Amino acid sequence: MSGPLDGLRVLDLSRLLPGPFCSLLLGDLGADVLKVEDTGMGDYVRWSPPYVEGVEDSARSAYFLALNRNKRSIRLDLKSEAGREVLLRLVRDADVLLESFRPGVLDRLGVGYDRLRGENPALVYCAITGYGQDGPYRDRAGHDMNYLGLGGMLALTGEAGGPPVQNAGQVADVGGGALMAAVGILAALQERARSGEGQFVDVSMTDGALSWLAMLAAQQLVAGPGDPPLRRGQLPLSGAFLCYRPYACADGWVTFGALEPKFFGAWCRGVGREDLVEQQFQPPGSDAHREVEAIFAARTREQWTAFAAEHDCCLEPLLELEEALDSELVRAREMVVALDQPGAAEPVRQLGLPIKLSRTPGEPTRAPGPVLGGDTDAVLEAAGYGAEEIAALKEAGAVAGPVSGAQGSFLG
Template identity: 70%
Template sequence: MSGGLPLDGIRVLDLSRLLPGGFCSLLLADFGADVIKVEDTGLGDYVRWAEPKVPGAEPTASSALFLALNRNKRSIRIDLKTDAGRDVLLRLARHADVLLESFRPDVLDRLGVGYERLREVNPGLVYCAISGYGRDGPYRERSGHDMNYLGLVGLLGLSGEHDGPPMQAAGQIADLGGGALMAAFGILAALRERDRSGVGQLVDVSMADGALSWLAMVAAKYFASGEVPRRGDLELAGRLVCYRPYACADGWVTLAALEPKFWAAWCRGVGREDLVAHQFDAPGSTAHAEVEAIFRRRTRAEWSAFASDHDCCLEPVLELDEALDSELVAAREMVVELDQPGAQEPVRLLGVPVKLSRTPGDANRLPGPGLGEQSEQLLREAGFVEDEIAALLASGAVAGPAQAPEGSFLG
């Protein structure tokens, strides 16, 4: 493990699967936390099974989606339905700083290794539970995914054009913004408080709560005015001529000229001083039709050149391949190459999004782990001797490296 990273010395037991917990612990791992994936003795994290596979990579860590979330982590396989397996988790928890899980509420309690039991063996443990609707409330037991949470908190219903259907985002807003980021913040806040008190606590993260918090400005306006916003009515979601995507000669561009100086710069740049007074007209207006016609006369490249000469908050809408190959992404080191055992060439992944000046994160400390790859190593670190390790493996309470996953994540 490399030294000098901000979270060096912090050990995280990550019992989560798929995206929200995986992305949360990825952020911690990239900044030096020792993240241990605690996977079951069957399939492990489901995302291992996803397509596409990385050519030539180890079969148990070959999913490109898995590697995107699990670099810089280690893996142990434990059967928590056995007494011996639960004892292993408790032994690991004694020396951990954080436990992260994304089960429905009370699952670990029913297994005998919930928060109350874990805090008995480690009062300083920060226990973070990511769930759809939180650990209390009427929906605590309900299943759900990103779109369900966005629908229930009003965000999906406000996305899209006035006369169109709700629009799904390409990114998972509730999973990542409402779950993973809120969990990472909650964990770090609890660890900072533990520095003073010496005592851990439970961090209850609801993806629905987190997604709702993204509507802070919209909700504030509703609370103040009493006017219920509808899809297509939000100023920053398409209601203003000055703040919309526009079709151009060969694609789309974004105009976000919200401040009057930016709108005026665009109007003067295209020789339409008369449009300055119509900045906040609505779609369907005469001014909107004029602006649409102006944008169609130039290509994306021509509009990009225009934006370089006129400071007006105008940028092209790029396809993903264009964005990943752009000079902006390259300059910010937001595409990195990961050395993955067995892969035919380095694996390209997204980089570390938070830049620290003295102790930057490191995306390439460890390759993505094979399923159960470090089981025996982690047992030794927890104080188990060789005879005990052999007995745990023989009983099935712990499993070593898997030969290969079988099946399909979505099938």
């Protein structure tokens, strides 16, 4: 079955999480994604535990496999002239180039956007960075927490009077970076279909994360001089109301999202406490909140799950990750898939594709994650290099094939 992005050729020079997650989506949807890695350790995440036993060293990281299925790998030394020439030849037939270096790195190597556009004017070039291609922070290093801190999201996350709370998921990396890059790439490709020209897609993870605060920023931007600033624990959807909070029950936690009066009323009637209906928007710490806490604490999570099946009130169990991955919902939505990885004793389980297309669905299990440089020879041959030329490139260190043995860890 052909995917919706069949025929799209992507050169992915990115590493770690944001870029590879973006190209993971493109690859799952049918794009031909080629990881362009250096002749050293390649994508750093390759060497990070936990490992899948029996798999070749450079492809045994569970993190790497989860982000890099449906891709191929070539190793190039972009610090060498011959390695850069290989990249330029590959760019001529590519539709997209994705990278996540700091601004200016590829320019200094002589293979920045202007140079690549000279080889292929139709190329869509996407750069994911922490702070964008311009502005006062363009050259700074950063990670997800830094971007969320500068964009205001971290300050608003947590209980009133308590410390900021870090999210378990990388909101800026994935939501602000990878997803925005995927949208930007597809938008540029759509425009290219009209104009025939590619363009530069500038994705800042800080910009992207800030955009997630669309409604709260709108509130802050129209606030008058006397309006109080927004603070964590005091926002309608993150702690201000007793009707929209997690609650401890007898043996765990549940999530109560009865923001609309009809849902809160259904819960009150279900527990025989219609007197609480008018208390829906009382804050944490109020008498009404303490009563609601006591009601939740009196039943088990299973009892509340049964209650929610009978009363439509936006109440669900709060699952630990291992429970969520084995849940009826996740199984029904095919959000856990299994891939045959060479060397592994059994298929490797990973998250599935969250985008469901009715006529041309994606195929997350099409191919496993590649070993480092495992496709170097095949890619060079397809690009027109002869056997002697490939041997010369390897001898010069401009390219490299598969490597055995761990090269280190980006966490080490």
